[in-house]
Amino acid sequence: MGSTAPGWKEKADAKRQAVLDLIPAAWRLPAPPPSPKEQPDVTGAYVQQFLSPREIELTEADAPTIVAHTSSGDWTATEVVTAFCHRAAIAHQLTSCLHEIFFGQAIAEAKRLDEAFAATGKPTGPLHGLPVSFKDQFHVRGVETTMGYVGWIGTFEGRKGTGKEKVYESELVREIRALGGVPFCKTSLPHTVMSAETWNNIVGYTRNPHNRLMSSGGSSGGEGSLVSLKGSPIGFGTDIGGSVRIPAAFCGIYGIRPSFGRLPYAGAANSMPGQNSIPSVCGPMSGSAAGLKMMLQAVLAQQPWLHDPAVVEMPWRESLAAMLPASAEEMGEVLTFGMCPSDEATAPTPPVRRAFETVKALIEKLGHQTIEWTPPSHSRATELAFQAYIADGGIDIHHHIGLSGEPLQWRVADYYGTEATPPKTADQVFDFNFELFQYRRDYLDYWNSTAALTKSGRPVDAVLAPVAPIAAIELDKSWHIGYTPWVNTLDYAAAVFPVTKVDPAIDVVDESYVPLNDLDKAIHDEYNPVTQANTPVGLQLVGRRFQEEKILALVEMLSTALAKE
């Protein structure tokens, strides 16, 4: 499988073109877009030039605002969905963020919602008329799912004649429809889904709309890029090692990695389905924390545990969110945040450090407490996560790459090799699971132990950490995944929020920096504030398992306070 087979490129090219051809002529860019170097930032005024003032108004509202307007009859679902289809089409032409387009289906659905509203005077559900995008792991009727694999074109997850092709829908998609939401496009991802960069042989490289010299992150980079350009008010990514959080941070939006079993993943495609040591989870990505909260509340109201056996019966618990948001004085309570500014292998580059210090100072200004976070080794957690990802020796991903003979992206090949290696045996998998359990238990003990250090007398409420040592990946430059997998290893709830952007005037190179090791040296040597200018910097707030309500409330509190700074 190291050499590539003939034919894969033609199939990939045809698929890419077929998707582009679905963009109505009126929505095509009048001329090829400028190169990333000429025009790094395509957000704001740049993308707005292709839209009408009304389209700008509709697409720049956040998800709860949209639903408020569609539910009151103020805005029609049709005009909202059509505007987002248009903006998504522009976004795709600027950043290659889409995999499947089904604007016609979506607009038809919006019309049905409007008719129902006209007939009943009531919205169809709590997401009435809200356009929702999905990473191309979710199956939507009428279109394919390739998950970035050329070999999946014209199949159902690589198999032909299953009867599911273009008719099967994932459980989450079904629930979004039941809630009145309108699926309208599917977004790009790296083939294998096991990369923090979004690239595949079909749509190519998905760039960061704030700085197209940079990556959108991954593996949910299509969502990151699309939502960041406001081509979608909210969409779903998946996260097995940072795949929601990294693109959310790189693209300057909000995203949540819930604990496994909170949201339904049933019926979505995946790499290594059944790998349940450190499983992938799905989570929404949106322009506001309020959007994430609205989505979690809506999906949980569908009782997904009645339809996905992996989902735990745990409704939205407003009581966990109700304590917030406010300063310590307003709350009459001091919260405590663990401060985790780096991993053990690397230190953050200047913009990430500044973002972290900004939020730390803000927390303290609000009257809350910060304490140093000195948990069981995060390098160990990362090592455990990487063991889980490679447990099958890469058999699954090499099989799917082999279906077409397409080349494996080089960063993925660095990890998975060019062919499969012997898998672990069942007894080794079980031993591994037991080690994982022990690590989780040690971490719980550590978290509990912080009660001795807090003013509240309770263990810390959340942990603040970067998602990477850099603001975003610069194409082909050094990269290190070490800030996000510990959350997956622990199955904790974590949400990302935007903090700042790289500012070459402030985030200058620290000439006195002494690197920790070769990797850290490469990352710091390659940091260039001029190239990276305007790239968003996000941070993650991490809570215990199933603490989604609390984490979103805290993120909303911090974001609101940040906006006032």
Added chain:
Amino acid sequence: MGSTAPGWKEKADAKRQAVLDLIPAAWRLPAPPPSPKEQPDVTGAYVQQFLSPREIELTEADAPTIVAHTSSGDWTATEVVTAFCHRAAIAHQLTSCLHEIFFGQAIAEAKRLDEAFAATGKPTGPLHGLPVSFKDQFHVRGVETTMGYVGWIGTFEGRKGTGKEKVYESELVREIRALGGVPFCKTSLPHTVMSAETWNNIVGYTRNPHNRLMSSGGSSGGEGSLVSLKGSPIGFGTDIGGSVRIPAAFCGIYGIRPSFGRLPYAGAANSMPGQNSIPSVCGPMSGSAAGLKMMLQAVLAQQPWLHDPAVVEMPWRESLAAMLPASAEEMGEVLTFGMCPSDEATAPTPPVRRAFETVKALIEKLGHQTIEWTPPSHSRATELAFQAYIADGGIDIHHHIGLSGEPLQWRVADYYGTEATPPKTADQVFDFNFELFQYRRDYLDYWNSTAALTKSGRPVDAVLAPVAPIAAIELDKSWHIGYTPWVNTLDYAAAVFPVTKVDPAIDVVDESYVPLNDLDKAIHDEYNPVTQANTPVGLQLVGRRFQEEKILALVEMLSTALAKE
């Protein structure tokens, strides 16, 4: 490993004798007990002959009654604990149900509780002074855990010099102490824990106190036997395929198999730790449904999710239990019960059939609805469960048997062979997990579909099923595990309750019975109402995942109604 090594028998004999030697002279039987044939039933008047009237009063109260008395200061913890120690000692001499005895430690703890009560006027916790027994997978300070393995004698889970020997405690044991409960003995189990009969080379065969010609069931047969003889008011077993439910049913007591993640298993010994496809769970066994409820409420109040990373943050939800108990008329609501009288491989013998029909008629008499249960194949569920149990090719159990060279019990060897076979590979484990997920999803869909058949318009509330085609295993006779593993495959909540006892006058052999197959023929041919006379017959009530509150409420409702019949 097929041949046995020298020395194991001496070690086993010495260990057995050492435990017997811990029984105070005053509590030894005045003469060797009669043979099982001479005196099959040792419950009731038989065991009472060795106890004082006060001891009988104390030990025949159920767990909530005991706690009510100790919490009001009416009874002292010391007198309660001492009485149960005495009765447990008698029980062990009659049925070989104990593995570890630590009466001295327990009585000392009871004294501390009494002193605290005297000082404060308040109970230490919601289980103040309640004796609690544990299957010999749970570690308790001061004593060993052998899990029935000769090779574990003098070690910590088969390893020496770990520093944990006789000092380490399982999380559940810690919590029971924190609640004011008093661990006082550990109960027998089959080595490997993978058997529905309780037998090992150390304590021998644990017999059914209602009919010592029969098995107590397994793998939590020590608990079943002890609790049934009222040598413990409540204890903990574990269940991976029926190991709480089978002994509870055979011994005529109550037991619950909660969903995985409801109660803390952390720090307990197990076979194949880390096998998380169909994991073992722990659950209480007691003389009343109210005892089970009290125990679940108490443990959940300890927030075990803060100490065991596998436990889900789900407090006791009284709202799920509050609908009950009452008839349909009293409730103003008709419940629906799925009727699942057998598996696909065998039909129940006469006493089990009668028990089932009795409860079915009772449900209908209460005004509730029964419908036929026609779910996805339970044989398929059983096959999936058995695949999980053997995923490692038996490497784990053969390793531990091999530590001493002791012989593997024949029924276990029938399944696991005399040596390990090649384990599954990781990719096969993941494929298996995915199949399991699909089965669970199909079952959810089926369960949801029953809403179309119920008077309530809701899916069925619970499913009634036997735990075996026979009332209990007759030593060395045919046996079939097919009625319980589907619950584990689905990870559903299931509770067992006693219904009746084998009555030779009623449960006569059905001469016209046409067997389904050879196994079914053997089971029915060997059914002998005279030999099996007085053996309890229990049934299980099965609810969806994490529906422990509801299932216990329904079991209490049915048991209360049964008692009035």
